Amino acid sequence: xxxxxxxxxxxxxxxxxxxxxxxxxxxxxxxxxxxxxxxxxxxxxxxxxxxxxxxxxxxxxxxxxxxxxxxxxxxxxxxxxxxxxxxxxxxxxxxxxxxxxxxxxxxxxxxxxxxxxxxxxxxxxxxxxxxxxxxxxxxxxxxxxxxxxxxxxxxxxxxxxxxxxxxxxxxxxxxxxxxxxxxxxxxxxxxxxxxxxxxxxxxxxxxxxxxxxxx
Amino acid sequence: xxxxxxxxxxxxxxxxxxxxxxxxxxxxxxxxxxxxxxxxxxxxxxxxxxxxxxxxxxxxxxxxxxxxxxxxx
Numbered sequence: 001x002x003x004x005x006x007x008x009x010x011x012x013x014x015x016x017x018x019x020x021x022x023x024x025x026x027x028x029x030x031x032x033x034x035x036x037x038x039x040x041x042x043x044x045x046x047x048x049x050x051x052x053x054x055x056x057x058x059x060x061x062x063x064x065x066x067x068x069x070x071x072x073x074x075x076x077x078x079x080x081x082x083x084x085x086x087x088x089x090x091x092x093x094x095x096x097x098x099x100x101x102x103x104x105x106x107x108x109x110x111x112x113x114x115x116x117x118x119x120x121x122x123x124x125x126x127x128x129x130x131x132x133x134x135x136x137x138x139x140x141x142x143x144x145x146x147x148x149x150x151x152x153x154x155x156x157x158x159x160x161x162x163x164x165x166x167x168x169x170x171x172x173x174x175x176x177x178x179x180x181x182x183x184x185x186x187x188x189x190x191x192x193x194x195x196x197x198x199x200x201x202x203x204x205x206x207x208x209x210x211x212x213x214x215x
Numbered sequence: 216x217x218x219x220x221x222x223x224x225x226x227x228x229x230x231x232x233x234x235x236x237x238x239x240x241x242x243x244x245x246x247x248x249x250x251x252x253x254x255x256x257x258x259x260x261x262x263x264x265x266x267x268x269x270x271x272x273x274x275x276x277x278x279x280x281x282x283x284x285x286x287x288x
Binding site: 039066199208211212 | 235237
């Protein structure tokens with residue numbers, strides 16, 4: 001089988017240990033392992049490092065474990081999806097992805113909106129306060145996401161676990177990484193019981209198309 | 216502001232890696248090696264292995280056993 005690691009524009013972009021098959025205006029960076037690796041951390045990192053080592057302005061990383069039967073199948077697949085791939089490559093060109101999570105230090109912070117108010121009052125006032133508190137972290141997440149999306153070329157929000165009020169992926173031009181980090185630091189300043197946690201740069205996994213199989 | 220904790224930082228990087236290499240990236244419709252169920256299983260296995268409380272909350276009770284190996288389609 002052929003393991004697909006990434007789509008690039010030119011076969012010259014293939015890193016050591018992999019090769020590229022050019023089809024039309026795009027090229028697939030592939031390996032042909034004798035057996036498929038199980039999805040354990042070492043194998044996931046190996047795929048990630050291979051993608052990171054591609055010296056190209058525009059890289060569309062593949063999901064781990066994406067395989068095709070043979071070169072003919074890969075050829076048909078890329079030919080059928082060339083337009084959407086070229087468009088996606090142009091979109092991510094010169095960019096990296098940055099992950100940002102807004103994390104509540106405790107479940108209490110999720111409910112109390114960053115302050116540790118333990119107010120228990122009777123009747124309507126209590127319900128009103130409770131409603132406002134429940135919405136506060138969400139409002140903070142939306143404001144931060146909007147601000148970071150402004151600095152980015154594109155942005156995607158993911159569903160988070162309970163204490164994650166925001167899980168965002170941001171497509172940032174390499175030249176704007178400093179400005180993006182500054183924006184994250186600025187947003188992190190007055191969040192109280194909420195923290196902003198950021199990792200990256202990553203290849204632009206969140207800004208990749210799904211390939212349709214030609215019939 | 217976030218306090219820097221190297222162990223927590225390593226865990227965060229691994230969670231972000233999983234959110235990318237297993238859950239996003241170019242996929243081939245109907246022709247992927249890992250089914251959605253398999254990916255969820257790997258997710259749960261690795262995340263619970265990490266000891267992340269958020270994993271159990273997001274995916275329900277942790278599943279026993281190691282992540283299932285890839286099988287050729």
